[in-house]
Amino acid sequence: MRVGGPADRIITASTRDELIDRAVELWETREDWLLLGGGSNTVVADExxxxxxxxxxxxxxxxxxxxxxxxxxxxxxxxxxxxxxALVAECVERGWAGIEALSGIPGLAGAAPVQNIGAYGQELSDVLHSIEFLDAETYEPRRMLAAELGLGYRDSVLKQGLQGVVLSIDLVLADAAVLTSASSGPVPVSGRIRFPQLASAVGVELGSRVPLAVVRSAVLSLRASKGMVLDAEDHDSWSAGSFFTNPIVSAHFARALPAGAPTFPLGEQEVEPAVLSLDEFNAGVPVSIPEANPDQRVKLSAAWLIEQSGVPKGFRLPGSGAAISSKHTLAITNRGAATAEDIGELARLIVQRVQQEFGVLLVPEPNLYGIEL
Ligand SMILES: Cc1cc2nc3c(=O)[nH]c(=O)nc-3n(C[C@H](O)[C@H](O)[C@H](O)COP(=O)(O)OP(=O)(O)OC[C@H]3O[C@@H](n4cnc5c(N)ncnc54)[C@H](O)[C@@H]3O)c2cc1C
Structure with missing residues (x-):
């Protein structure tokens, strides 16, 4: 986001052993310290x-x-x-399938399990085998299986406060899934495409498999069109990605929302809406709430709620350097000279508007330090 003040002190760990040693030294001082990967999902106050x-x-x-x-x-x-x-690019190159739709997500591998990164129908939890975790209680590295991590929609036990450092992640990917093409010979193919917008960008039916490289390039183009690929020239990408998660509510609550509010049942048919804009929801496959199950949990579109509460794409408060992305309602962006306070002020306004209008409390997706919403 390119906002926020300096750290008191920066320490860099370049090897696994250094990472363990530096983390243990810091824990032993008993002072508060911050672990940072790429910083793409972190917003720090101006102080x-x-x-x-x-x-x-x-x-x-x-x-x-x-x-x-x-x-x-x-x-x-x-x-x-x-x-x-870089990991996704290498896997696509080597014909390993399972993370190709996660192309273009900024940041480093160790942060990926923290919010169980996801986009375009794939989530890290689909392929994560385990992590090596340096436990802040014992100061000892241990292996934690994916099943122990409480991975959910942009969530994990790490996000919920389990203290420690992810030293490495193990993924299980599909190898040698090949599509025989008369013209080009065997080509490694993706997992089944589960995201309507991606299927239509590639020009296939939902559930189809296509060459890995085709998925990667379609995802990168879709992301760029939404300002979701880092680009120094594009202020719409000076963001933390989606600033709010899509709220999960009961089907009962969702029925009280105005007609037209997009809802996505959780479970097998789940459609990942983390990067959908209002226009995309309108153009996408509408999924109705099953009448028979009032306890069904459904995901709402934070983008729709924000727009309907009167905050459109491009919205900017007078005198502020922060604005809603011109391409994506969920991204709060720095237009060049924003302060962290500008970002916080706009985020607070959105939370208030959506709460007043719909009774839904939006939860920020990035990790905020020194910024209260
Ligand atoms: C333009 C843009 C688009 C994005 N699109 C998506 C998207 O489509 N889907 C999605 O899920 N996310 C998306 N994000 C969010 C972000 O890219 C991911 O959350 C990413 O995993 C963050 O990685 P990072 O290394 O930058 O994390 P950081 O911001 O450095 O850290 C995030 C959190 O993880 C902790 N952490 C970092 N490394 C470790 C470690 N080794 N061990 C333990 N804790 C650690 C940090 O302390 C912090 O709390 C997007 C962000 C941007 C800016």
Whole structure:
């Protein structure tokens, strides 16, 4: 977002052992400190961070020999500081399927489980095997299986406060899934496309498989059209991605919303709406709430709620350097000279408007330090 003040002190860890040593040293001082990957999901107040900040700058990718893996799968170990999109690019290149729709998400691998990153019908939880976790209680590294991480929609036990450092993540991806094409020979293909907008961008039916590289390039184009690929020239990408998560409410509550409010039942048919704009929801596949199950939990569109509460794309308060992205209602952006306070002020206004209008409390997606909403 390019806002916020300096850290009191910056410490950099470039190897796994350094990361462990520096983290343990900091815990032993008993002072508050901040762990930072790429910083793309973190917003710090203008006063800065009043303690040390440990930067994760490890890297590396290796294949893990796992006798329990079935044929056609590959298990990868990725160090926490490895760039996420570089990882996706390499997997696509090598024909490993499972994270191609997560192309273009900024940040580093170690932060990916923290909010269980997701986009365009894929989530990290689909492929995460385990993490190596340095526990702040014991100061010892231990392996935690994905099932122990409470991974949900933009959520995990790490996000909920489990203290420690992700040292590396292990993914299980599909290998050698091939589509035989008469013209180009065998081509590695993606998992089934589960996101309507991606299917239509690629020109196939939902549930189809297409070459991995086609998915990656379609996702990167879709993301760029929404300002969701980092680009120094595009102020719409000077953001933390989606600033609010899509609220999850009961079907009963959702029925009281105005007609036309998009709702997505949670469960097998779930459609991932994290990066949908209002226009896309309107153009997408409408999913009605099942009448028979009033306890069904449904996901609302935060973008729709924000727009309907009177805050359109491009909205900016007088004199503020922050504005809603001109391409995506969910992104609060820095137009060049915003302060962290400008970002906070706009976020507070949105939360108030949506609460007054619909009785729904929006929850910020990024990690905020020194900023109260
Ligand atoms: C333009 C843009 C688009 C985005 N699009 C998406 C999207 O489509 N889907 C999505 O899910 N997210 C999206 N995001 C959010 C963001 O990219 C992800 O959350 C990403 O995983 C953050 O990585 P990071 O390294 O930058 O995290 P940081 O901001 O550095 O850290 C985020 C949090 O994780 C903690 N953390 C970081 N590293 C570790 C570690 N090794 N161990 C333990 N805790 C750690 C930090 O302390 C902090 O609390 C987007 C962001 C931007 C700016």
């Amino acid at each position: 800065g961070y009043p303690g040390p900040v440990l930067l994760v700058r490890t890297s590396g990718l290796e294949i893990v020999d796992d006798p329990e893996l079935g044929a056609g799968s590959v298990r990868l170990r990725v160090q926490a500081g490895h760039d996420w999109d």
